[in-house]
Structure formats: structure tokens, C-alpha cells
Amino acid sequence: MDIFEKCRDFASTGFYESYGHRVYLRPLRPSAHPGEVLINGRSVVMAGSNDYLGLARDPRLAEAAVRATRLDGTGCSGSRTLCGTRDIHEQLEDACAAFLGREAAVLAPSGFQTNLLLAGLLGKDDVVLGDRHNHASLVDAVRLAGARYHRYRRDGVARAERLLSEAPPGAGRVIVTDGLFSMEGDLCDLPAITALADRCRARVVVDSAHDLGLLGATGRGVPEHFGLEDRVDLVTATFSKSLGSAGGVLAGPAEVINFVRCRARATVFTAGMAPSVAAAALAALDIVRTEPERRTRALEVAERMHNGLRALGYDTGNSVSAIIPIPIGDKVRCLELWQRLLDAGVYVNPVIAPGRPEGQEMLRISFTPVHSDAQLERALEAFAAAGRATGVIPRTPPGSFTPVRIARPPALAQETARPRSAAVPVSTATVR
Template sequence: MDIFEKCRDFDSDRMYETFGSLVYFRSLQLSTHPGEVVINGRSVVMAGSNDYLGLARDPRLAEAAIKAVRLDGTGCSGSRPLCGTRDIHEQLESACAAFLGREAAVLAPSGFQTNLLLAGLLGKDDVVLGDRDNHASLVDAVRLSGAHYHRYRRDDVARAEGLLAEAPDGAGRVIVTDGLFSMEGDLCDLPGLTALAARCQARVVVDSAHDFGLLGSTGRGAPEHFGLENQVDLVTATFSKSLGSAGGVLAGPAEVIDFVRSRARAAVFTAGMAPSVAAAALAALDIIRAEPERRVRALDVAERMHNGLRALGYDTGNSVSPIIPVSVPGQDRCLELWHRLLEAGVYANPIVAPGRPAGREMLRVSFTPLHSDTQLEQVLEAFAAAGRTTGVIPVAPPGSWTPVRVARPLSTAPSIVPPRSVTSPTAPTALR
């Protein structure tokens, strides 16, 4: 059989086409207005970016990248162990280690590749326990290593303990989890997992791709949010979300980082991160330290939009973060709602098969601190009209609903519109 045969029968446009519109791989251009992008010459509100702190367009990052290009060129033209290391790499690694409170750190050119570094640490006799919703890069890292992989549900730590207890004597035991889950927007049960690791003598690895720079009192992510940094052995993080750049970092004990950078295939057999990308990430890290109000605004906006959508009748699941999963069961209905929102000037992300199982389709919505109150109101108005037209929400808002309070430091109170009352009959215009 010709291995290309499956490709001839595949038509992604036909699979996801709705109202003649291309759903995925659309070309987006920057708009002159923060919080917006241009699609086919038309500016629309971007309600789906992972630019959680609004730094991807910050001129300070651009200037740092330009300076690095002038100093070190556009690429490294070699792997880090040979001729691909620049001063900016070592500066960023040191800064990340210091920020995360770890002894050392090693970079990778992408967030996905960052997690693949873990394959260099794991062996075929080791036992790895992972959340069933872990990012694909964590799953692939374990597969590449040949280690035994067992999955558990977030609400079933007891089952997880049973799986870990089955590990043979002499096997390494590791628990890997996303800190903040990229689709559902909920946090891992880090208190339960670290307690389990202590009982079973296991190491804990947290992928903070979506919580790095965003959660915790200083932005160090889920481990800081839970006050459990000392009980987490390794942290991976991504620069393409809150840091507005690209690449990622693995941070932990110096001896482990030295081993991984020297032995992991994903580190040894790849070119070093482009200097401009590293410089942009380093500049972003400085801004995160200096401007905590960005995190406050990001969390305030998330809380406002969670509750605005719930007041309309939408289900946003168990998320307590700026990731807002709007449940829209049924692929056709989900894509229709997406299309009508786009017509109304709002871009969201439709998540259907294979990204979501049939019957659990959703729109993934997120915002930045740069979205204006006017833009947020426009998004709610669009969701109200499109949701009623498609029958996703009732014509009349629900009489009661459960408000969301996003994960934030206890000392931080919302600075803008608070959650709506669960029985408010006088919602703002956009929510009626």
C-alpha cells in the first residue's frame, strides 16, 4: 500500500468547512489596535490568543530582538554543545533559574521540544504517572524514553497511587502534570500529587506552559500559586504564551540540568535558539518582574468574561484561569457559532475532533490585559446574539448561575468589574 494514499483522501477544508469559510490555518495580520487582528482586510477582536500578558507586541521586546540580531545575527547555525551557544542563551538561562528559584535551567527552541528534553532523563524501566489531559509533548517525551506510562484522572489520586505502587523495585517513579490545563483551563491537584509523591518516593515534574508568568504572587506559576515550589522537582515553561516570544526552559537541580543538556537528544541534536527570540524572552521576564499590574489586569479581565458569559447562559466548565472553555456540543453547531461570532467581529478558537471528543466540542476563549472595556463588551454582545441565533443559549438569560473566581493570590482583589450576582435580573446591556 502506498503510504501517501491516506493523504489523497484527506480534505481538511471539507471536514471543517462552515458557511464557505476556512476554519483553520487562517492568515491573521496585526492590527493597529491592541486586542485586535486583521482577517481578510477587516479588523476583529482577538478572543483566542495565548498572549496572556499582552507582551507579544510590546515595543521593548521588539527592540531587544532587533538589538540581538544586530549583535549575534539571525541564527546560531549550530547545536548548543558545539558552536550554537551565545551569551544571550546563558543570560536567559540564569534569569529563568533565578526567577523560578531553581539552581539551573536549560533552553529549548520550542515549548514542545522543551518537554521532549525529559526523554533524556527517563529510562525504559522507569514508571511515569501522567494526567490523562497532559499536553501531547509530555506524552511524546515518555513514549520516546520507552518508560512505562500510566494515566490518571485529576479527581482520582487514589487510583494514581495504586498505579505508582505497582512500580517494580528499583524503578524510577515520576509524576508529570500540566500546571494549568490548556483546554479546560483548570489547575492540577498539586497538593494531592506532591503528597502522593512523598508517600511513594516519586519525583514531580510540572509543565507550567500556561501558568508561567501568570499565576502565583510573582508569576512563577502553579507551584508558587499552591505554595509548593519546594515539593516540585522540575519545572518546564514556555515563552510563547505569557512571555510573548518562543521557545521554552527546563529548570531544576544543577546536576539534573547538566545531565539533560548533555544527554537529551532534543538538546544535543538541534540548533540553538535564535538570539532574537532569547533576547525578547529575557526582556519579557524583566517586564513581568517590574509590572505585576499586568497579571492583576489579566486575571480581572478573565473573571469578568467568565461571569459575563455565564450570565448569558454559557457553560465555561471548571476553569479558574484566563483560559475560558465555552462548551458547544456538536461539531456543526460549534462551527456555526464560531462563524457567526467572526461575522460579528470576534475571533475565537473552535476546538472539535480530533482536539476534542465528539460531543465535547467547545470554543476556547482568552483575553489579554490590553483588551479595552469596549472590546470586552463587544465580545459579550456578539456571544449573546450569536448564541441565541444558533440555540446554544436561551433567549432569556438564566435566573441564576454560579460565578467564577479565578485563581489569584489571596491578597489580590479584583480591580475592575466584579463577578455578577448569581441572581442579578439587571445585568448590563451586553448580558441581556
């Protein structure tokens, strides 16, 4: 059989141009208005990016990237092992290790590739447990290594413990998990995971792609949020979310990082990160450290929009983060809601098969600290009209709703605490 046959049969139009419009791979351009993008020359509110701290267009990152380009050029022309290492790489690695409280760190040119570095550490006899909603890059790392991979549900700790206890003698035991799940917006149960690891003498790897810079008292992510940094063995993260750049980092014990740096195919056989990208990430890391008010504002906006949408009758699932999922459960209705929102000037992400199983279609939404109050209000008005027109929400708002309380550092959480089970009358809910 010709391997190209599947390409001829692939219904690309059905996926990329669903609902009669170009849904995916749509070109976006920067707008003169922060928090907005241009689509076909029209400025719309961007409510679908991973730019959680609003740094992707910060002039300080751009200036750092320009300076690095002038100093080191546009690319490294080789792997880090041979001729691709620059001073800016070592500066960023040292800064990441210090920020995360780890002995050492190693970079990779993308977040996906960062997780593939784990394949250099795993062997075919090792047993790896992973949350069933882990990012594809974590799954592919285990597959690339040929290790034995078992997925667990978040409520399936007992089964997970049995799988670890049945590992062959001499096999390594590892638990890998997203810190903040990219679609659902909820957190891993790190206390249960680390307790399981202690009982089964397993190592713990947390992918902080979506929580680095956003969660924890100083922005170090989910391990800091739970106060369990010393119980997590390795942390992976990407710079393409809160840090407004690209690439990623793996941080942990120096001996482990040195081994991965020299043995992982994902770093030995790839060109070094572009100097401009590394410089932008380094500048962003400094902003995360010195401007905690960005993180505070991001969490305030997230909570406000969660509860503003809930007051309208939307379900935002179990998310406690800047990621706001709206389950729809029907492809046509999901895309119709997406189109009506875009027509009203709000860009969100529709997630359908293969991104989600059929029957679990959803919208994925996020806002940033650079969104103005007027933009947030405009977005809620669009959601009200579009949701009622498509029947996703009732025409009359519910009398009350269960509020979301965003995951915050303990001190901030106490200041804004409200019992999660408390029903808030819609008449008292405000988005201003």
C-alpha cells in the same frame, strides 16, 4: 501498502475548511488597534490567543529582538553543544533559574521540544504517571523514552498510588502534569499530587506553559500559587504564551539540568534558539517581574468575561483562569457559532476533532490586559446575539448564575472573594 495512501484519503477539506469556510490555518495580521487582528483586511477583536499578558506586540520585546539580531545575527547555525551557544542564551537561562527559584535551567527552541527534553532523563523501566489531559508533548516525551506510562483521572489518586507502588524495584517514579490545563482552564491538584509523590517516593514535574507569568504572587505559576515550589522537582515552561516570544525552559537541580543538557537528544541534536527570540523572552521576563499590574489586570479581565458570559447563559466549565472554555458538543453548531462571532467582529478558536473527541466540541476563548472596556463590551454583545441565534444560550438570560472566582494570590483573592456557590442575580451582574 503505500504510506502515502492515507494522505490521499485524508479529508483535509472537511477539517481545514469546515462549514464552507477556511476555519484553520487562517492568516492573521497585526491590527493598528491593540487587542485586535486583521483578517482579510478587516480588524476584529482577538479573543483566541495565548498572549495572556499582551506582550507579543510590546515594543520593548521587539527592540530587544532587533538589538540581538544586529549583535548575533538571525540564527545560531548549530547545536548549543557545538557552535550554537550565545551569551544571550546563558543570560536567559540564568534569569529563568533565578526567577523560578531553581539552581539551573536549560533552553529549547520550542515549548513542545522543551518537554521532549524529559525523554533524556527517563529510562524504559521507569514508571510515569500523567494526567489524562496532559499536553501531547509530555505524552510524547514519555513515549520517546520508552518508559511505562499510565494516565490518571484527577479524581483517581487511589488508582495512581497503586500504579506507583507496583513499580518494579529500581524503577524511577515520576508524576508529570500540566499546571494549568490548556483547554479546560482549570488547575492541577498539586497538593494531592505532591502528597502522593511523598508517599510513593516519586519525583514531580509540572509543565507551567500556560501559568508562567500569569499565576502565583510573582508570576512563577501554579507551584507558587499553591505554595508548593519546594515540593516540585522540575518545572517546564514555554515563552510563547505570557512571555510573548517562543521557545521554552526546563528548570531544576543543577546536576539534573547538566545531565539533560548533555544527554537529551532534543537539545544535543537541534540548533540553538535564535538570539532574537531569546532576547525577546528575556525582556518579557523582566516585564513580568517589574509590572505585576499586568497580571492583576489579566485576571480581572478573565473573571469579568467569565461572569459576563455566564450571565448570558453560557457554561464556562470548571475554569478558574484566563482560558474560557465554552462546551458545545456538536460540530455543526460549534462552527456556526464561531462563524457568527467572526461575522460580528470577534475571533475565537473552535476546537473540534481531532483536537477534541466527537461530541465534546468547544470554543476556546481568552482575553488580555490590552483589551479595552469597549472591546470587552463589544465581545459580550457579539456572544449574546450569536449564542441566541444558534440556540447555544436561551433567548432570555437566566435569573441567576454561579460566579467564577479566578485563581489569584491569597491576598488578592481575599480582597475579591465571593462564595463560589453563591448565585448572582443577572440584574446585578455587570461587565463594565
